[in-house]
Amino acid sequence: MVSRTVILGGLVITAADEVHADVLVEDGRVAALAAHGSQAAAGWSGSADHVIDAAQKYVIPGGVDAHTHMEMPFGGTQASDTFETGTRAAAWGGTTTIIDFAIQPKGGSLMAGIDTWHGKAEGKCAIDYAFHMIMSDVNASSLKEMDRLVESGVSSFKLFTAYPGVFLSDDGQILRAMQRAASNGGLVMTHAENGPAIDVLVEQALARGERDPRYHGEVRKALLEAEATHRVIRLSQVAGAPLYVVHVSAQEAVAELMRARDDGLPVFGETCPQYLFLSTDNLAEPEFEGAKYVCSTPLRPAEHQAALWRGLRTNDLQVVSTDHCPFCFKGQKELGRGDFSKIPNGMPGVENRMDLLHQAVVDGHIGRRRWIEIACAAPARMFGLYPKKGTIAPGADADIVIYDPHAEQIMSADTHHMNVDYSAYEGKRVTGRVETVLSRGIPVIDHRDYVGHAGHGAYVPRGICQYAQ
Known part of the structure; x- marks a missing residue:
């Protein structure tokens, strides 16, 4: 029995186009689009199991968040969102696919890490999911x-030039x-x-008695992000391999990516909402409140935001992901009271x-299709x-969001999921x-209303990067 849903009267927005169209969904996939009110669309409605009225709304592809850390162990605790709670919250925010990071255990195999993450996620997710692999031990095996x-x-x-003794790989391993x-x-x-240079600066700051959350941002210098970005770009050039730099936060690092791309290198960059909307002013909030904003790379002074927005407009930055890695303020972020270096690194988003x-569209930073x-x-x-x-086109999974561009909301822990x-x-x-x-x-x-359930989300194996083929 074929299940049919018709979405009527919305403005369908993809990366390529904006068109007033009706959408036919059959058995979980987009079957067709037709002009609103056309004979074809009228015929669909009569045989549909479900009809969704999207008049005055946007019809957009479900979001793909390519950087999350559900249940990630870090600094003696673990991220507070499980695959169940985190994917449910993602759905509330219009994201229908996450790519999470499986971690290779030190001294263990990549497959052991993947198997562990499959065990965490299987049967729990409200939306579809895939995995990246964190390599913490690069060796012949x-x-x-x-x-x-x-x-x-x-x-x-994923390889790290940061976190010595935990995730750090040296230049030879990265190469x-x-x-x-x-x-x-x-x-x-x-x-x-x-990472090694940052550790020196952390040690020196603590010796000076600089222990508040704001010093987390001060020791993780923008120049040290730029230096490492330059270094991995050159290593990728030597290797003849494409490169994706995660959570770019500093204008100096954006400049390194721009230079490489201007030279024609297959180098790509991601930033996150926290770097676009928050700043070191948040890290400096009194009464240890700044701990809520401790993440790495760190928040930067607000003047860095212009370079990030410009990079998104010029396609020198291609992706906005969240690096969602939440730790509760009480009992988790508080582990770093009196020592900023012990605050678990990560933020919800x-x-x-x-x-x-979408607010960035309203504010004029980007257009709707770029969103x-x-x-x-x-x-x-x-x-x-x-x-x-990632799109609404015949054959695509029917991961579709009906989005009200006029509704107003106030973000708050009282109402988020x-x-x-x-x-x-x-x-x-x-x-x-949403x-x-x-x-x-x-x-x-x-x-x-949430009408989903744990276990609906399916694991999605991935192909290779389509920008680097």
Whole structure:
């Protein structure tokens, strides 16, 4: 029995186009689009199981958040969102696919890390999910495993120039991983900060008695982000491999990416809403409140935001992800009272991204199609999910959001659905709100009611980066 849903009267917005059209969904996929009121669309309605009225609304692809950390262990605790609570919150925010990070255990195999993350996520997710692989131990065995992972649908590998003793890989290890990716079609992602230098500055700051959260931002210098960004770009050039730099926050790092791209290198960059909307002023909030905003790379002075917005407009930055890694203020962020270096690094945001970026449209930073590009289509292309995800076109998964561009809301921990006791955007007024969300044609949010369930979300194996082929 074919299940049919028709979405009537909305403005369909993709990265490529804006068109007033009706959308036919059959068995979880987009079957067709037709001009609103056309004979074809009229015929669909008569045989539909469900009709959704999208008049005066946008009809957009479900968001693809390519950078989340559900249940991630860090600093003696773990991220407060489970795959169940985190994917439910993502759906409330109009995101229908996340790509989370599985972690290779030190001394263990990549497959052991993937198996652990499958165990965490399977049967729990409200929306579809995929995995990247964090390589914490680059050696002959794990390099061989990279080939197997690419073949099985885990085609991106994250390496760190930060966190000595935990995730740090040296330049030789990073180069070897990049060389392997060059041969197997994988994409190396890097957290680009000079970790050993930062550790020196942390030690010196603590010795001076500088212990408040604001010093987290002061020791993680923008120049050390730029230096590491430059270094991984040159290593990728030597290896002949594409490169994706995660959570770019500093204008100096954007400049490194721009220079590389101007030289024609396959180098890509991601930023996050916290760097676009928050700043070191938040880190400096009194009474330890600044701990809520501790993440790495850190928040920067507000003047860096202009370079990030410009990078998004010029396509020197291609993707906005959240780096969603929430820790509650009480009991988790508080682990760093009296020592900023012990504050768990990470912020909540998976529910806020689509709305914040729509506010950027309202504010004139980006256009509507660019909103969909950086939040849906580009992450899907970057990580081998397009056109299954990231667009509304015949054959695509019917991951569709009915979005009310006129509704106003005030962001608050009192009303969000993330499993964390504060909002990074508390009190922020934004225009635009998710009304209804379909995941593979099935309602997850229906007129602001959650109607989904744990286990609906399916694991999605990925192809290779479509920008680097």
